[in-house]
Amino acid sequence: MIISSELQIFLWAAGALLAANLLIMALFVLFAKLPNGSLKAAIQNSIFVLDKFADHMENSQKRAEVIRQINDVLGWRRILIPAALIGWVIDAEVAAIRKMQRATDCPDLHKDGEAND
Numbered sequence: 001m002i003i004s005s006e007l008q009i010f011l012w013a014a015g016a017l018l019a020a021n022l023l024i025m026a027l028f029v030l031f032a033k034l035p036n037g038s039l040k041a042a043i044q045n046s047i048f049v050l051d052k053f054a055d056h057m058e059n060s061q062k063r064a065e066v067i068r069q070i071n072d073v074l075g076w077r078r079i080l081i082p083a084a085l086i087g088w089v090i091d092a093e094v095a096a097i098r099k100m101q102r103a104t105d106c107p108d109l110h111k112d113g114e115a116n117d
Contacts, residue, residue, distance in 0.1 A: 006079055017089070021096060024050060032104035047106060054094045063090060 027043055027050075034040040056062045067086045074081060100106070 009074075009079065017093070021093075024097065025100060028100040028104040028106060031106055047101075050097050051101070054097045057090050057094050063087065066090065 027046055031040060031043045031047060034043070057066070067083045067090070070086050071081065071083070
């Protein structure tokens with residue numbers, strides 16, 4: 001059975017989201033378990049980027065811009081994904097990041113970083 005290209009794109013996207021979530025979870029667990037050191041500092045920088053992403057996606061204007069960009073990229077393949085579905089995926093990712101922050105008692109690194117900016 002040959003899988004259509006649209007289904008392949010969907011499966012790749014679902015796999016990428018699953019892999020990203022597993023990587024994010026591993027980063028948070030490592031951050032919580034590691035003693036202070038250079039590896040923990042590197043992981044902290046990665047978590048800072050994730051925290052910044054979550055903060056940006058909570059901004060409705062930036063979120064709408066990301067949804068538009070995703071639809072523009074997929075539009076050339078004539079793949080139309082409802083904005084509500086893309087928004088739901090973004091909201092789910094932000095919620096997962098926030099939940100992992102709380103579960104690992106990870107500090108709000110974005111607020112700490114603003115003091116340095």
